[in-house]
Amino acid sequence: MKTLIVVSHPQLADSPTQQFLKACAAGVTGATWHHLDALGRFDVAAEQAQILAADRLVFEFPLYWYQAPASLHEWLARVWTRGFAYDEQGGRLRGKSLGMVVSYSQPRSAYQLGGTENVSLSALLSPYAALARKTGMTLLAPLEIAQFGYLTEQQRGELFAQYQQYLTVGRPARFAEQAAWFLAALAARAETDPTAALMHDTLAERQDQLASLQQTITELREGEAD
Amino acid sequence: MKTLIVVSHPQLADSPTQQFLKACAAGVTGATWHHLDALGRFDVAAEQAQILAADRLVFEFPLYWYQAPASLHEWLARVWTRGFAYDEQGGRLRGKSLGMVVSYSQPRSAYQLGGTENVSLSALLSPYAALARKTGMTLLAPLEIAQFGYLTEQQRGELFAQYQQYLTVGRPARFAEQAAWFLAALAARAETDPTAALMHDTLAERQDQLASLQQTITELREGEAD
Numbered sequence: 001m002k003t004l005i006v007v008s009h010p011q012l013a014d015s016p017t018q019q020f021l022k023a024c025a026a027g028v029t030g031a032t033w034h035h036l037d038a039l040g041r042f043d044v045a046a047e048q049a050q051i052l053a054a055d056r057l058v059f060e061f062p063l064y065w066y067q068a069p070a071s072l073h074e075w076l077a078r079v080w081t082r083g084f085a086y087d088e089q090g091g092r093l094r095g096k097s098l099g100m101v102v103s104y105s106q107p108r109s110a111y112q113l114g115g116t117e118n119v120s121l122s123a124l125l126s127p128y129a130a131l132a133r134k135t136g137m138t139l140l141a142p143l144e145i146a147q148f149g150y151l152t153e154q155q156r157g158e159l160f161a162q163y164q165q166y167l168t169v170g171r172p173a174r175f176a177e178q179a180a181w182f183l184a185a186l187a188a189r190a191e192t193d194p195t196a197a198l199m200h201d202t203l204a205e206r207q208d209q210l211a212s213l214q215q216t217i218t219e220l221r222e223g224e225a226d
Numbered sequence: 227m228k229t230l231i232v233v234s235h236p237q238l239a240d241s242p243t244q245q246f247l248k249a250c251a252a253g254v255t256g257a258t259w260h261h262l263d264a265l266g267r268f269d270v271a272a273e274q275a276q277i278l279a280a281d282r283l284v285f286e287f288p289l290y291w292y293q294a295p296a297s298l299h300e301w302l303a304r305v306w307t308r309g310f311a312y313d314e315q316g317g318r319l320r321g322k323s324l325g326m327v328v329s330y331s332q333p334r335s336a337y338q339l340g341g342t343e344n345v346s347l348s349a350l351l352s353p354y355a356a357l358a359r360k361t362g363m364t365l366l367a368p369l370e371i372a373q374f375g376y377l378t379e380q381q382r383g384e385l386f387a388q389y390q391q392y393l394t395v396g397r398p399a400r401f402a403e404q405a406a407w408f409l410a411a412l413a414a415r416a417e418t419d420p421t422a423a424l425m426h427d428t429l430a431e432r433q434d435q436l437a438s439l440q441q442t443i444t445e446l447r448e449g450e451a452d
Contacts, residue, residue: 066352070297073299133344134343
């Protein structure tokens, strides 16, 4: 899968979150890090070509006053033109997937009715749902990064895996596709790392057991239906 | 009332909607037209002083991909700093009112569940509701301008009055405050325009009749409660 990570952040070098994500992305085949604020004036044709070459777009940004920073808006206004992003036939982005990686400095629980921000992230991001609908793209549930600075080493490791999955896995929210990603990642390290080899074999065995249990459940249900 | 109209539009001269609104605003005492895209780099201290001097802020913009253009986001990120817009004590904008004048090229009915855009303007503007809440400002229902190019002369006249009310009237959605605005506007023209004088007297009489009817209803209700 080819993924274009469209990063909107006016001070990328000062953002530990973005520096961490950039390092994660560097290890992902097919993923391109595309920092809008570094581009100056947009070359519309080049931007459109890069979008067309991708299977997945990921808008990545911190929340500034509950929205993306200015560069994402500027880029959308200039690059996502009528005839390219939408037209009577539906536009040229149809069938691609659209993800969002959104970071903020409050805890996750702040973004809900009755939370300290009293509004859900889903409500705040509704313009992107409308954009995906208009252009015929498949919207992925956002990957939320709350209070990156407070994450433990273990939590950072989990985020590393989650983020790489988000860039490459067909349906990142599906457990089976996450497990397949882990198996592939462990297999790649198995030759040089005996622990990875052991983890790979254990996980593979568990996946087989799971598949077998699911088969049993399917048969039982078929029995019920008779 | 002092109103700061914060206009975000990258091509103001080409926008008949904004040119119309600018002409309307020119006739309003206390209203300042403030076009962000014309400012270049923001002078933060000057911007903050202008905001503090206003009783009402009105964000005025067309919908670009369901959101405001980039300049409003840039302005908010640079000017609405911590300590100014919010802090532990609540910030310095508390008690001001916040309005929005939002224009778009679809009919009004497009922006609702099941409409062609399948999303409400309220959902799309939820970041501004969150911003008003965070800063302690009173949010006004937005003034929506749908398909300005298709408005008849009469409809433009109505928009003229609506917009001027939106800039100056305490609670623009209240009928009584709208009527008071009309009476004042007609009184101002009465000396030179006999039609305006006649309309003023007729409207004033109707308002008296309304007030008398409302008094009667109040008394009847009090009787019921006995």
